[in-house]
Amino acid sequence: MGQKQHPDFYEEIDRLRFTKKYMEMLIQARELDEESFKKSAKESLEGIDLKDSSLSYLNMLTNSSMLQRTEEEIRSLKKIYHKPYFARINYKANDKSDEEILYIGKASLFDRETQDPIIVDWRSPIANLYYDGRLGDVTYEAEGEIYEGNLSLKRQYIIEEEELKAIRDVDLTTTDELLQESLSASSSNRLTDIVSTIQEEQNRIIRADLNKPIIVQGAAGSGKTTIALHRISYFIYTYADYFKPEQLMILAPSNLFIDYISEVLPELGVDRILQMTFSDYVKSCISKKIKLTSPSEKLGKFIDRTYENPEMIQWISSFKGSLDMKIIIDRYLEDILESLIPKKDFYLSKFKLYSAGKMKHLMQKEYTYLPYYRRLEKIKDVLQNYVRTEKKVLLKKVADFYDEKIEKALYSTRLDPDKRKSYVTKAMDKKAELMDDILKQSRVGVQAYIRQIEKYDLIHYFDELFTNKDQLVKYAGDILDQNQIDFFYDYQVNLRKKRQFEVEDLASLLYLQYHLFGIKKELRARNVVIDEAQDYSYFQLYALKSALETDMFTIVGDLAQGIHSYRGLNDWSIVKEDIFPRATYTTLQKSYRTTVEIMHAANDILSLLPLDLPKVEPVVRHGDKPVFHYWNDEIEAVEKIKAEVQRFYSEGMKTIAVIGKTERECVKIEKLFRKHASGELRTQLLRENEEINQEDLIIVHSQLAKGLEFDVVLLFALDELFELSEIELKLLYVSMTRPLHRLMFFGKSPSVFLLEHIRDDSVTIL
Ligand SMILES: Nc1ncnc2c1ncn2[C@@H]1O[C@H](COP(=O)(O)OP(=O)(O)OP(=O)(O)O)[C@@H](O)[C@H]1O
Numbered sequence: 001m002g003q004k005q006h007p008d009f010y011e012e013i014d015r016l017r018f019t020k021k022y023m024e025m026l027i028q029a030r031e032l033d034e035e036s037f038k039k040s041a042k043e044s045l046e047g048i049d050l051k052d053s054s055l056s057y058l059n060m061l062t063n064s065s066m067l068q069r070t071e072e073e074i075r076s077l078k079k080i081y082h083k084p085y086f087a088r089i090n091y092k093a094n095d096k097s098d099e100e101i102l103y104i105g106k107a108s109l110f111d112r113e114t115q116d117p118i119i120v121d122w123r124s125p126i127a128n129l130y131y132d133g134r135l136g137d138v139t140y141e142a143e144g145e146i147y148e149g150n151l152s153l154k155r156q157y158i159i160e161e162e163e164l165k166a167i168r169d170v171d172l173t174t175t176d177e178l179l180q181e182s183l184s185a186s187s188s189n190r191l192t193d194i195v196s197t198i199q200e201e202q203n204r205i206i207r208a209d210l211n212k213p214i215i216v217q218g219a220a221g222s223g224k225t226t227i228a229l230h231r232i233s234y235f236i237y238t239y240a241d242y243f244k245p246e247q248l249m250i251l252a253p254s255n256l257f258i259d260y261i262s263e264v265l266p267e268l269g270v271d272r273i274l275q276m277t278f279s280d281y282v283k284s285c286i287s288k289k290i291k292l293t294s295p296s297e298k299l300g301k302f303i304d305r306t307y308e309n310p311e312m313i314q315w316i317s318s319f320k321g322s323l324d325m326k327i328i329i330d331r332y333l334e335d336i337l338e339s340l341i342p343k344k345d346f347y348l349s350k351f352k353l354y355s356a357g358k359m360k361h362l363m364q365k366e367y368t369y370l371p372y373y374r375r376l377e378k379i380k381d382v383l384q385n386y387v388r389t390e391k392k393v394l395l396k397k398v399a400d401f402y403d404e405k406i407e408k409a410l411y412s413t414r415l416d417p418d419k420r421k422s423y424v425t426k427a428m429d430k431k432a433e434l435m436d437d438i439l440k441q442s443r444v445g446v447q448a449y450i451r452q453i454e455k456y457d458l459i460h461y462f463d464e465l466f467t468n469k470d471q472l473v474k475y476a477g478d479i480l481d482q483n484q485i486d487f488f489y490d491y492q493v494n495l496r497k498k499r500q501f502e503v504e505d506l507a508s509l510l511y512l513q514y515h516l517f518g519i520k521k522e523l524r525a526r527n528v529v530i531d532e533a534q535d536y537s538y539f540q541l542y543a544l545k546s547a548l549e550t551d552m553f554t555i556v557g558d559l560a561q562g563i564h565s566y567r568g569l570n571d572w573s574i575v576k577e578d579i580f581p582r583a584t585y586t587t588l589q590k591s592y593r594t595t596v597e598i599m600h601a602a603n604d605i606l607s608l609l610p611l612d613l614p615k616v617e618p619v620v621r622h623g624d625k626p627v628f629h630y631w632n633d634e635i636e637a638v639e640k641i642k643a644e645v646q647r648f649y650s651e652g653m654k655t656i657a658v659i660g661k662t663e664r665e666c667v668k669i670e671k672l673f674r675k676h677a678s679g680e681l682r683t684q685l686l687r688e689n690e691e692i693n694q695e696d697l698i699i700v701h702s703q704l705a706k707g708l709e710f711d712v713v714l715l716f717a718l719d720e721l722f723e724l725s726e727i728e729l730k731l732l733y734v735s736m737t738r739p740l741h742r743l744m745f746f747g748k749s750p751s752v753f754l755l756e757h758i759r760d761d762s763v764t765i766l
Pocket residue numbers: 179182183191192194197198199202218219220221222223224225226227558561592593706707708709737
């Protein structure tokens with residue numbers, strides 16, 4: 001139904017006007033004094049005649065709480081002012097006689113007088129009816145109670161520049177036009193919120209039991225990143241009284257990605273959460289600057305086959321992230337703990353104050369909730385407390401003992417005066433000496449005692465295990481064969497000689513840090529989202545769960561995009577069964593990003609992968625078929641791409657990316673563009689730590705493009721072709737699933753993109 005013909009259109013316009021005025025008044029109430037506020041409120045509401053009398057302006061004027069606004073509320077009101085709500089539901093609870101009309105938006109707004117909702121937050125329990133409920137009999141849950149009722153209307157609003165543009169009533173038969181419109185819009189290079197179009201399957205994940213971990217295997221473009229962020233927002237709303245945003249964390253694959261999601265976070269009210277890459281997180285935890293080798297260089301070497309012994313390098317990568325590695329480190333930790341347990345009884349001067357046996361008990365049993373070095377500190381505190389209280393007792397005991405002896409000697413008639421004198425002097429000296437010793441020992445004894453225990457820093461412990469062959473044999477001898485130990489040892493010695501670590505070492509470092517020294521409070525997030533989790537290893541996830549002392553994780557990933565599967569995961573069952581046994585596992589098969597035609601071609605590549613994953617179902621949105629363009633020389637290629645790019649810009653596409661297979665290839669591509677197209681096209685060669693320039697033609701390598709999206713993707717094979725191996729198929733699949741609207745290939749032959757393996761009708765060859 002056309003918007004203007006909708007019978008309620010003008011009524012809805014009034015409602016929007018009213019809501020905006022109400023918000024304006026609340027905002028003004030902070031800025032004006034009481035008298036001028038009332039005057040201005042009266043004027044501004046003149047002429048708005050709402051049927052609902054509880055919302056009358058007279059009520060508002062008499063309500064003094066209107067004037068009491070918090071900074072935070074005002075901030076959120078200002079944020080939603082331009083689009084106060086996006087939907088409405090009509091709901092009648094079974095136990096009430098009146099139907100409620102609820103407007104749903106990104107924040108809530110209540111009538112100060114009646115407490116009736118003017119806008120209901122999308123995260124509130126009742127708003128679930130909009131996302132989940134069909135018209136008719138429905139239920140929703142709030143604080144453990146189930147409420148039953150009837151949903152008679154679901155209505156969507158298009159509000160642009162503060163004006164109501166359209167209304168749509170949604171029922172079972174209508175397609176979700178709002179979703180269609182939102183998907184066909186152009187990308188802005190930044191992820192956006194989807195509160196108005198969250199789909200049922202996504203809503204289920206966002207609102208899944210917040211007290212349980214969740215693992216989501218989601219197809220490319222199924223909204224994993226988006227819904228993970230919405231789930232955080234939902235969590236913060238639901239547990240606002242218990243958690244602060246700073247206690248939540250999102251672990252992202254790169255800093256580029258953090259920039260990519262940066263716009264959606266404030267929109268969802270979660271901009272203050274911790275956002276880091278796993279590497280940066282571990283670096284912060286260990287408070288050390290460490291040099292990491294480049295994972296993309298490693299991937300590049302696998303692709304180029306430049307490793308002499310690629311199977312062994314691959315084995316090392318997976319071994320470092322394996323359950324075996326955890327077992328080895330656990331054994332090693334046991335010995336470290338043993339080495340930190342004081343072996344001798346503690347004496348203050350010649351008096352035994354605390355036995356070694358008791359300290360062992362404290363270290364091994366009592367203080368297990370603390371990291372090892374903190375246990376040692378606690379022991380130090382215990383000893384110091386003992387010293388403090390026992391010192392006086394001992395001093396008195398010594399004084400009494402000698403005083404009694406001296407007294408006896410002085411009054412003894414059996415001793416001749418000379419002997420008595422020498423006896424008394426000796427006793428007084430001894431007394432003084434012992435008391436001095438007690439006093440001195442009470443100042444330095446504990447420190448000296450603890451100092452005897454050999455202590456080291458994290459890196460020492462790490463190296464001591466991995467670059468000492470005897471240690472490797474001791475802890476891993478029954479797990480690895482001699483050949484593996486030798487290879488691993490040489491590899492690690494070589495790496496550490498250059499003072500480097502690799503990403504695969506971070507799990508061990510984090511795990512050791514946690515057990516030995518602990519994790520700073522501000523880094524111990526209470527709820528964590530891991531995006532692109534398929535690139536994490538078993539041990540990495542295990543170490544994270546240990547370090548954070550919680551299993552409250554939202555883990556989202558796609559095995560089909562697991563380009564680091566040589567070190568990452570190949571299936572989720574081990575994660576679910578061994579690490580997060582409480583987790584709910586769920587899948588998302590629908591892709592919202594791209595068109596049917598593009599997904600059709602990408603699915604062909606997906607089916608070549610040795611993974612047991614179903615085909616991705618695109619949401620029905622059609623576009624042009626992907627196109628392959630031949631080129632013979634480089635200048636011709638640049639010319640062709642330039643022409644296409646200009647055409648796409650003129651068609652209104654905003655973000656266009658040229659994707660090359662590797663970083664090295666992209667460096668060459670960028671040079672080529674600078675040489676032959678610099679006057680006409682501005683390019684940006686995207687690197688890990690950069691922000692995307694909205695206006696430029698982006699040149700990005702396939703690995704870095706993971707997680708990002710563009711209106712148009714032009715896959716360009718200059719020197720490097722994709723081969724039929726697992727890694728390269730995944731890189732190709734990742735690249736092909738980045739566009740929202742258009743996909744093109746530029747190569748010397750279709751086979752450079754493995755197009756001979758896809759169905760004839762999937763790509764147009766020009
Ligand atoms: N319900 C929805 N309404 C509107 N847009 C949606 C919806 N769900 C997803 N999208 C859009 O689909 C695109 C893909 O989402 P997102 O990047 O979160 O997916 P992903 O699963 O993380 O993808 P990938 O694994 O390929 O990186 C985004 O543009 C997002 O805004």
